[in-house]
Amino acid sequence: MTRALGLVAAGLVLAACGAKTPPPPTPEQALALRPANARLSALYETSCHACHAVAGTGAPGVHDRAAWDPRWKQGEAVLLDHVIQGYKAMPATGQCATCTPDDFKALIRFMAGREDSAT
């Protein structure tokens, strides 16, 4: 009985470790991705999209979890600050003059592939 429980526990640990980072979208998929919300989609289209949906710009690509995960670990407050102030090759406000802080947070969540989860 104890042994059986041990095997179940080992199986759970293996299952957790087996959860792989989803593959990044293809370049075509990345270009076509949009936030579900119409307002956010319009803001994204005229700002972040120009760099974050295009390969080779140096920007972490939309829904590319491998590119975003290390950045996401900094925390949302730091990411928001980097968007508003600018960060290295990332221009201040991401060229979105009409975005509110909440818009930026939602756009970051969308691009980082975290629309549905807090992790």
Ligand code: HEC
């Ligand atoms: C002109 C190109 C460009 C535009 C437009 C742009 N970005 Fe970026 N962004 C970049 C680049 C390049 C980086 C990578 C900076 C680095 O780490 O060198 C970046 C990085 C980021 C990061 C990660 C910062 C960090 O701390 O790692 C966030 C968040 C971000 N952008 C959000 C946005 C949002 C939101 C928009 C739209 C409102 C946007 N960006 C528009 C080029 C752009």
